[in-house]
Amino acid sequence: MVVLAASIISKSGKALASRQYVDMSRIRIEGLLAAFPKLVGTGKQHTYVETENVRYVYQPIEELYLLLITNKQSNILEDLDTLRLLSKIVPEYSPSLDEEGVCKAAFQLIFAFDEAISLGNKENVTVPQIKQYCEMESHEEKLHKLIMQSKINDTNDLMRRKVTEIEKNKIDRGKTGEGFAPTRTPNNFNDMNIRGGPGSEINPIFTDKTRGRSSAPSPAPIKMSGAMKLSKAHKPNQFLESLKAEGEVILEDTQLSTIQSRSSSSILPSDPITVTIEEKLNVTVKRDGGVNNFDVQGTLALQVLNDTDGYIQLQIENQDAPGLSFRTHPNIDKQLFNGQKIVGARDPTRPFPSGQNETPLVKWRIEGLNESSLPLTVSCWPSTSGNTTVVNIEYEASDMFDLHNVIVSIPLPALRDAPSVKQIDGEWRYDSRNSVLEWSVMLIDQSNRSGSMEFSVPAADPSTFFPISVGFSASKTFSNVKVTAILPLQGGGDTGRLKDRKGTGSGDSYKVLLLDDPRHTEKHVETALPQVVPSVTPEAARQLFHESRQKGAALVIVAVKEHAEFYAQMMVRHGLRSAIEPESDMAALPTGVSRDGLRPAIEPESDMAA
CATH class of the missing domain: 3.30.450.60 (Beta-Lactamase)
Incomplete structure (x- = not known):
């Protein structure tokens, strides 16, 4: 036999x-x-x-x-x-x-x-x-186990020594940052998940992580860090290739590269100041429609690399949403936050803690949202006829968000072959190991707010196709919390203020001017100026460029003297000529008017060397 x-x-x-x-x-x-x-x-x-x-x-x-x-x-x-x-x-x-x-x-x-x-x-x-x-015992096996146990013991000893060294370094670095509790959060950008669909009771989960690096002025330039790419070639694994030939999907290499990229980017960040805004949505949707629970929770966290960059305040703004409530860290000045929406330390003489970890400063929550606020809904309609079950899936997206990398996962019964897909808006893939059909759409925007897919499988119970899992990413949040400016403090002595507040600090408000320069180009001004002054959009930067060409100077922003000097210095670092003057002197020009326009208070390094 x-x-x-x-x-x-x-x-x-x-x-x-x-x-x-x-x-x-x-x-x-x-x-x-x-x-x-x-x-x-x-x-x-x-x-x-x-x-x-x-x-x-x-x-x-x-x-x-x-x-x-x-x-x-x-x-x-x-x-x-x-x-x-x-x-x-x-x-x-x-x-x-x-x-x-x-x-x-x-x-x-x-x-x-x-x-x-x-x-x-x-x-x-x-x-x-x-x-x-x-x-039966094996001498080789015993010897191998002894060797492995010896390696494990050596590794544990090394780990304990490293932990002791790390704890000592943390104590030395954290002397100036006591009181704040930095935490570690994931580094992925925008991750939203939803489980839904009519036909069965399900528990959907939404998460919208809007993580970015503020482009507001700070003691050093701030920019968006790109994703790391691993270019080292590797030899194919014959075992993995054989599994792929049998229909398996191998994700280990991709996940390892992603983990290494994120670890490297978190260990060696290139930006001195990083502001992270994250929202998590906890939603429970019924099969036949309706929402049992819709809860939104958000967090604003700060990461500062150096102690010298920690003397700052964050100016934020948000959308007035019903049911929105904020909570601040115990060491944050609540009166300053409630009155002016400025996130600053209760003791201005102490900087924010520095290091590789992020410190949560503000948390918020939105309650009372209804089904109309769902970013995406999915409907599933299975019907059995004879020995075949035909399943129609349809999605409908709201106008609130543009969704990227949308993946709809439909559970299937145990199948010998892949399902027969008759019609689809997008692409599909069958995971034979987990018996899941994945429907992917790269982008859902105004051109495709709705889509559908139809496939057939051997006769099965309609409840087999639930719950449906949907994952996507978006660049917006429900609360629309934004950091509009990073306000520097001079040694922690002066509090940050909006541009319409005067009479405190070192003097009244000052105007920050963009001066005309032959080296300026429209594209350069459009790119550099919004990085220095976040309230200036690229379109406004182009208008300021043309105004400076026509009049010799253009008004960028009004701020107290310390902030105005800081903005001017940052503009020079980005290759832009700048000057400041008191706001009360509306008609006066800075001294030293020349054929090229106003003489800047601070010249770029190339001009100073000349």
Whole structure:
């Protein structure tokens, strides 16, 4: 006789442990095991079922099946003898005859099956002999375990020493930042998830992480950091390639590259100040429509690399949404935040803590949202006709968000082949391991606010296709919290103020001017000026460029003297000529008017060297 495979499966055809004794692809054996529950009858013991190509010899074991797959030319009596031997082996190694017990002892069972069957033929052995063979000690194995344990002990010792060194460094760096509790948050940009669809009770989860680096002025330039790319070539793995050939999707390399990129970018950030805005949405949607719970929670966190850059305040603004409430860190000046929406330390003489970790400063929550506020809804309509179930999926997106990298995951019954997709707006992929059909749309905007997909599978229960999981990313949040400016403090002595507040600090308000220069180009001004002054849009920067060309100077912003000087210095760093003058002197020009316009208070380095 020739045994093709020996398996332990559940009543629904799920493979718990399976050993193949001939060259057979994974898709093939999974298809044979998934088809068995439909062929077996009820009320029978120690029997067999034949198909066109193979014979199933099986024995029920409580809620499981012990199954042999053989060719039709094998001797049925020898098949039953092999089955009886395996049925005695399973209770010896499995702590309980259920899915959990078999999965825990899967490797021991497979080793025992190998002792009982060799190259598809039964060995002349007994259960005690099999146990003895499996428990035989190996000197090489003992030596290998001793070596591995020695390496583990050495690694643990090294880890403890490193932890001690890190703790000492944290204590030394954290002396100036006591009182704040920095935390670590993920580095991914925009990640929103939703589970929904009519037909069953589901628990959707939305998360919208809007993470960015503020382009507001600070003691050093601030910019958006690009994603890291790994360009080192690597040799293909033959085992992974064989799995891909069988229909498996391999994601380990991609995930490792992503983790390395994020770790590298978090360990060596290029920006001195990073502001992170994150929102998480907790939503519960019913199958037949309606929302049970819609809760939005957000966080604003700050990361400062150097202590000298920590003497700042954050000017924020937000959309007036019903049910929006804020909470600030205990060391944040609540009166300043409630009155002017400025996030600043309660003690201005102390900087924000510096280091590689982010410090949460403000949290908020939005309650009372309804179904009309959902960014995306998905409808699923399965219908069975004869031996086929046709499923129609449709999505509808609201106008609030433009959604990127949308992936709709529909669970499917155990299938031998991929489903037949008849119509789709986008692309699809079948995950045979998890029995999931993934529908992907790269971008949902005004051109495709709705879309649909239709596919068919063998007859199945409509509840099999729920719950539906949807993942996407977006660049907006519900609260629309923004950091409009980073206000520097001179040694922590002066508080940040809006441009319409005067009479405090070192003097009244001053005007920051953009001076005409032959080296200025429209594209350069459009790019550099919004990085220095976040309230200036690229379109406004272009207008200021043309105004400076016509009049010799253009008004950029009005601020107190310290802030105006800072803006002027930052403009010079970005290659722009700048000057400041008191706001009260509306008609006066700075001294030193020349043919090129106003003489700047601070010249770029190239001019000063000349």
